[in-house]
Amino acid sequence: MLTVPNELKSRLLNITDEVRELHPLLETIFHKMPTLMKVEYTHGPNERGADFILTKESAEFGDTEYVGVIVKVGKITQGMSSVTEQIEECTLRRLSPSGKKEIYLSEIWVVANGTITEGAKEKIWAEYKTQKIKFVDINLLTKWTQSYVPDYGVEINIQDYNLISKQRELCVERELKFSLLPKEGSPKHLTPEIIHIDDEFSPIDMVRNIFEKVEKSKFLSIESQMGGGKTKLLNSMVEHFSDIEMYKDKRICPIYLTSKEAIHSKKTLSELIKGKVEEFDLKDDERRKYLVLIDGLDEAKPNDTDISTRVISLIDEVENSENIKLVIASRDITNEIIEKNSCFRKNRYRIKPLKLNGMIKFLEELCAGVSIRTRLLEDLKKSDLFKVLPKTPIAAIILAKLISEGSEELPMNLTELYAKYCELSLGRWDIDKGLKTQKQYEALDAIVSNIASYMLLNELPSLSKAEAKQKFKDYLDERNLKIDSDALFDEMLERSSILVKDDAKGTIAFKHRSFAEFFFAKQLINKQKVEINSDIFHPYWTNSFFFYVGLKKDCPELLEEIITLPVEHEGMRLSRLVNMGSLLLAGYQSPYWVIEKGIDSIFTDAGKYFTEVREGQTESFLSVLPPLHLLSVFHNIIEEGYAYKFLKEAIVKSIEENSTKKSDCESLPYSLFFLDSMRYKLGGGELFDNLIELYNGKLPTLLDLAVGHEAKRVDYSSPVIKKVQKRLAKNCKKSIEFRTAVVKLYEESIDGTKKISTNSQKRLR
Numbered sequence: 001m002l003t004v005p006n007e008l009k010s011r012l013l014n015i016t017d018e019v020r021e022l023h024p025l026l027e028t029i030f031h032k033m034p035t036l037m038k039v040e041y042t043h044g045p046n047e048r049g050a051d052f053i054l055t056k057e058s059a060e061f062g063d064t065e066y067v068g069v070i071v072k073v074g075k076i077t078q079g080m081s082s083v084t085e086q087i088e089e090c091t092l093r094r095l096s097p098s099g100k101k102e103i104y105l106s107e108i109w110v111v112a113n114g115t116i117t118e119g120a121k122e123k124i125w126a127e128y129k130t131q132k133i134k135f136v137d138i139n140l141l142t143k144w145t146q147s148y149v150p151d152y153g154v155e156i157n158i159q160d161y162n163l164i165s166k167q168r169e170l171c172v173e174r175e176l177k178f179s180l181l182p183k184e185g186s187p188k189h190l191t192p193e194i195i196h197i198d199d200e201f202s203p204i205d206m207v208r209n210i211f212e213k214v215e216k217s218k219f220l221s222i223e224s225q226m227g228g229g230k231t232k233l234l235n236s237m238v239e240h241f242s243d244i245e246m247y248k249d250k251r252i253c254p255i256y257l258t259s260k261e262a263i264h265s266k267k268t269l270s271e272l273i274k275g276k277v278e279e280f281d282l283k284d285d286e287r288r289k290y291l292v293l294i295d296g297l298d299e300a301k302p303n304d305t306d307i308s309t310r311v312i313s314l315i316d317e318v319e320n321s322e323n324i325k326l327v328i329a330s331r332d333i334t335n336e337i338i339e340k341n342s343c344f345r346k347n348r349y350r351i352k353p354l355k356l357n358g359m360i361k362f363l364e365e366l367c368a369g370v371s372i373r374t375r376l377l378e379d380l381k382k383s384d385l386f387k388v389l390p391k392t393p394i395a396a397i398i399l400a401k402l403i404s405e406g407s408e409e410l411p412m413n414l415t416e417l418y419a420k421y422c423e424l425s426l427g428r429w430d431i432d433k434g435l436k437t438q439k440q441y442e443a444l445d446a447i448v449s450n451i452a453s454y455m456l457l458n459e460l461p462s463l464s465k466a467e468a469k470q471k472f473k474d475y476l477d478e479r480n481l482k483i484d485s486d487a488l489f490d491e492m493l494e495r496s497s498i499l500v501k502d503d504a505k506g507t508i509a510f511k512h513r514s515f516a517e518f519f520f521a522k523q524l525i526n527k528q529k530v531e532i533n534s535d536i537f538h539p540y541w542t543n544s545f546f547f548y549v550g551l552k553k554d555c556p557e558l559l560e561e562i563i564t565l566p567v568e569h570e571g572m573r574l575s576r577l578v579n580m581g582s583l584l585l586a587g588y589q590s591p592y593w594v595i596e597k598g599i600d601s602i603f604t605d606a607g608k609y610f611t612e613v614r615e616g617q618t619e620s621f622l623s624v625l626p627p628l629h630l631l632s633v634f635h636n637i638i639e640e641g642y643a644y645k646f647l648k649e650a651i652v653k654s655i656e657e658n659s660t661k662k663s664d665c666e667s668l669p670y671s672l673f674f675l676d677s678m679r680y681k682l683g684g685g686e687l688f689d690n691l692i693e694l695y696n697g698k699l700p701t702l703l704d705l706a707v708g709h710e711a712k713r714v715d716y717s718s719p720v721i722k723k724v725q726k727r728l729a730k731n732c733k734k735s736i737e738f739r740t741a742v743v744k745l746y747e748e749s750i751d752g753t754k755k756i757s758t759n760s761q762k763r764l765r
Contacts, residue, residue, distance in 0.1 A: 008152070009142050012113045018073045020281065022113055023051070024158045025149065026071060028165075030054055032148040037064075040097035049089025050105065053097055066096075068105040075114035076137075078123050083110060087128060111136040151244045160253075160288070163280045164242040167254050171238040174256075177500050178231070178511050192229050193352040194222070207349060211240050214291065215250060218318045219343055220327045224351035226514045226543055227394025230329035233351065234293045237327065241291055251287040252325070253277075259296040260461050263310050269317050269324055289323045297330035298539050299461065299513055308337035315343050331539055332578070334571045336621035353391030362396050394512060415550025415586055418518045425498050427491075443483055444492055445522070447475050448499070452510070452519035456544070462509040465501065514543060521547035532558070534567045537575040546579070550586035556594040559587050563598045570620055577606055577634075581641035588646060599642070599650035600657070607671030610634050614702075614750060615666075623751040630750065631670075631706050638674050639681065648682040651675055659694055669695060673703055677710060687711060689720045697727070702745055704728055 015021045030039045030052065040053040050068035057064060068090040076083060087108060096103045108131055110116065110124070116137040124133060136144070145152050151161060196205040207213055214220060214237065224230050238254040240246060247253070255276050265272065273290050282288075297311070311328070318326040338344055354362070395414065398421040426444050427436040451471055455463055472485040493501050493508065498515045501508050510516040521544050524530050536545040545562075552558060562583060567573045580602045584595050613620045614627055622630055642651070655675045661668060672691050680687040688707045692699060699707070704724050711721050732739045747755050 008145060009138060011152075012138060012142055012145065015113050016073060018051075018071055020283075021158065022071060022073060024162055024281065025145065025152060026052065026069070026111065028158065028162055029144050029148045030069075036067075040066075049086040049092075050108075053105075055097075065106045066103055067107045067109060069109045069111060072110070072112045073114075074112065076110070076112045076116040076120050078117065078119045080120065083120075084124065084127065087124065087131070087133070091128070091131060107132045107134070109134050109136060111141065112138070113141060114138055155248050156244075157283050157285075159280045159282045160247070160285070161244070163277055163282065164244070164247050164253055166280075167238055167256070168242040170256065171235050171242070174231075175235055177502075192233055194233075194349050195352055197223075197348040197350050210349075211237070213349075214241075214325065214327060215252065217347060218321075218325055219315055219347050221333065221344055221348045222327060222329045222351065223332050223349070225353070225392060226331060226517075227392040227512065228351045228353070229393050230331075230351065231295055232393070234295050234327065234329055237291065237293060250289075251285065252289050252291050254291045254293060256293045256295065258461060259294060259299050262292075262294045262314070263297065263307065269314055269326065270321075273324070289325060291325045291327065292318075294326070294328045296461075296513070297328050297333070305337070308335050311335075311338050311344075312341055315341060319343060334539060334575050334578075336571050339621050340624070354393065354396065355391070359391055359396050362393075363400050394514065415518075415547050418514070418547065419551070422498060422515070422518060425496050427495060439481060440483060440488060443476060443479075443481055444488060447472055447488075448492070449519045449523040450475065451499075452516040453523045455510075456516055456520050462502070462505070462507040465506050465508055468508050517544040518547045520544045521551055524548045525551050532561050532565065534565055534569065534572045534576075536562070536565075537567065537572040537579060539575065542575060542579050546582050546586055549583050553587060553589040555587050556590045559584065559590055559594045559598060563594070563601050570618075573605075573609060574637075577602060577609070578637055578641055581644070581647065585644060585646060592650070595647065596650040596653050599647060600654040602642075603638075603651075603654055603671050603675050604658075604667075606634060606638060606674055607667035607669075610670050611667040616750065624749050624753065626747055626749055626756055627702055627745045628705060629746075629756070631702060634670075635674065635677065635706075635710070638678065642678050643681045645682060648679070648684070651678050651682070652684065655679060655690075659690070669699055669703055673706065680714070680716070686718060687714065687716045687721075689718050692720050692724060697724070699724075701728075701742065705742070705745065 015025075027039050030036055035056055037055045037057060040055055049070065051071040052069035054067040054069060055064050056067065070083060070086045070090070072080075072083065087110075090105050090108050093102050093104055095101070108128075110133065114137065116135045121135055149158070149161065152158060194207040194210050196207060210233070222230060222233060234256060238256055241250065241252045241254045255273055257272065262269075262272065267275070269290075269292055273292065277290075294314075297307075314326060314328075318324050332350075333339065395417065398417055401421060401424070426448065427441050451463065451468060454460070454471070469486065469489050472489045476483050476485045476488070492499060498511055499508050500511050524544075525548070530548070535541055549555060549558060549562075563580075565576075567576055580598060584598045587594075610631065612618045613622050613630060616623065622633070625633065655672065658668060658672055658675070669691070672694075673688070676688055676691050679685075688711065692707070705728070707721060708725050708728070711717065728742075732742060749756070
């Protein structure tokens with residue numbers, strides 16, 4: 001006698017609407033049964049007796065069998081003629097679900113959420129002796145429900161259960177498809193450290209629990225550098241909020257969208273959500289909220305106005321909605337129109353780079369068992385490699401793959417790291433194993449570069465397999481290389497971890513956008529002339545040209561052309577400040593005079609740029625900040641991008657040359673402030689002492705304040721700095737006007753539109 005939980009049995013018995021309640025439950029069960037392939041279609045007017053048609057593979061004969069399912073609410077007795085009528089219709093010949101051939105149903109299941117009497121079973125068996133008929137009554141239905149839908153009846157509707165289960169399933173598919181980590185034996189994902197983007201000198205506002213932040217907020221922007229873990233974080237949000245216990249409590253349903261789906265669409269978020277959930281036939285629930293997760297905003301390449309207008313409209317929609325939340329993930333956003341949006345500014349977060357110890361530990365786990373692991377990791381700890389590479393999971397994973405594969409040489413920079421990994425992935429080392437010829441490898445490398453260029457130039461996140469195959473065929477036929485294009489294409493997908501396929505959509509895509517950017521740069525190398533203009537500082541192209549410089553390595557003419565580019569657009573000018581250090585590092589084999597020229601140019605412009613904004617000489621989206629906050633922004637950008645030992649000599653030389661210039665140049669003291677701060681960080685002796693003495697106590701008050709803050713931050717003290725601090729304190733006590741002016745430097749925006757509350761009064765005591 002089958003024993004079943006009374007509560008679950010009672011719930012199943014009380015189902016009275018088979019379409020809205022019993023059908024979704026059965027569809028979920030059928031999808032999870034290991035013996036069934038799929039549910040072909042459900043309840044409709046043309047199914048000729050069957051509420052469901054199921055397909056399953058016949059192990060005995062290797063063909064497909066079709067099962068018709070008749071679903072009834074309540075008890076089935078001998079006198080229930082509707083059941084026999086449906087069985088009769090199930091015996092008729094019909095078109096297959098695909099409509100391509102005619103079939104018979106080889107099996108019929110009769111399912112009821114009540115009992116099926118023995119008399120009813122005997123009558124049906126006697127009348128349809130030639131048919132294979134099975135009965136599923138309340139007891140077996142309860143057992144199935146316990147096995148395949150264990151959370152059914154736990155305070156949420158089956159439709160909601162199916163919805164969040166689907167989101168979790170899609171999340172797992174993304175993880176398996178796009179993760180660079182091995183599927184088994186992977187180290188635990190490093191928990192990302194997330195900070196609220198703060199432009200003050202005050203301590204960093206660390207986010208302790210990003211999930212709680214999502215629960216309490218309507219909108220969040222999460223930014224990081226390439227490979228910094230944005231997609232992984234969004235997937236973790238899907239996993240968190242689609243957990244059955246979490247959904248019971250919070251009723252937040254995650255909906256993941258690519259930027260292609262969300263940013264290029266003209267639909268509202270409500271319409272996009274409807275398109276994702278309408279198949280689940282959800283019941284109304286005032287508690288239910290949707291968390292829309294948009295990944296890869298930086299991958300969209302329309303003009304700035306198109307992007308900003310769309311993003312702001314989405315933010316406005318969620319602000320005015322009671323049931324929609326929005327999280328956008330992107331590389332650093334420098335779109336000035338978006339940055340002016342108050343909701344965006346208040347809810348801006350960034351994933352911090354990995355700490356050195358965390359990255360080393362991550363590598364040790366990934367490289368466990370490799371004989372050369374200890375020596376290589378010790379070399380890494382002593383080298384400048386980690387100072388050049390971004391501290392991101394993708395860099396650690398690629399490096400670990402190289403070590404695990406037995407690579408004896410460590411890459412000198414990120415471009416070399418990608419080059420070595422991509423060589424490995426496309427089969428460069430298979431040549432020695434006899435698995436691939438040099439000719440095959442070179443052809444594959446060239447074709448992948450062509451595909452990357454085509455996709456980036458045409459803003460394509462994926463490419464149809466048919467079109468990709470044609471590109472293989474065209475390339476190989478034109479060169480008469482006697483290589484089978486289909487075989488090479490299949491081999492690329494099977495052995496390469498750079499491109500992945502989506503069988504359901506019939507497409508291929510790069511596993512990570514940075515691979516497309518790297519191969520695009522490889523194709524640029526083969527061109528005689530590459531146009532260089534300020535667009536290389538647009539976020540869409542910045543990494544591609546970083547790789548381009550890195551692949552050339554010794555390229556003084558190219559670097560000089562980039563250094564002397566006129567940049568009119570403010571967003572590009574800020575991007576130039578952020579990225580020029582990386583470009584100089586990428587071209588590390590160039591003559592050092594061009595590195596010196598680049599450092600002098602960028603620090604000179606940093607001083608001018610700051611002065612122009614500070615003095616209101618140009619309209620700037622940065623003028624909403626108080627002067628001291630603005631100086632902090634510039635200082636943090638420069639510290640992030642230029643604190644490398646390779647650049648130290650160029651920084652020192654720039655200080656020496658600029659110190660001999662006219663000291664009354666308005667922007668020069670700010671340039672020297674940035675330079676001296678970097679010199680000290682790179683182990684260069686006194687901090688700001690020479691700068692203060694150069695100006696003989698006549699530095700702008702703003703820099704006097706900044707000198708004190710920075711000295712305190714790095715725990716540096718000297719008689720010269722103490723003298724500056726005493727003079728400031730004395731002037732604040734003697735003059736109310738001076739004190740008021742100083743407070744404004746902390747609290748009043750440059751454009752005079754707002755005041756920011758700070759503890760500046762306390763700082764001045």
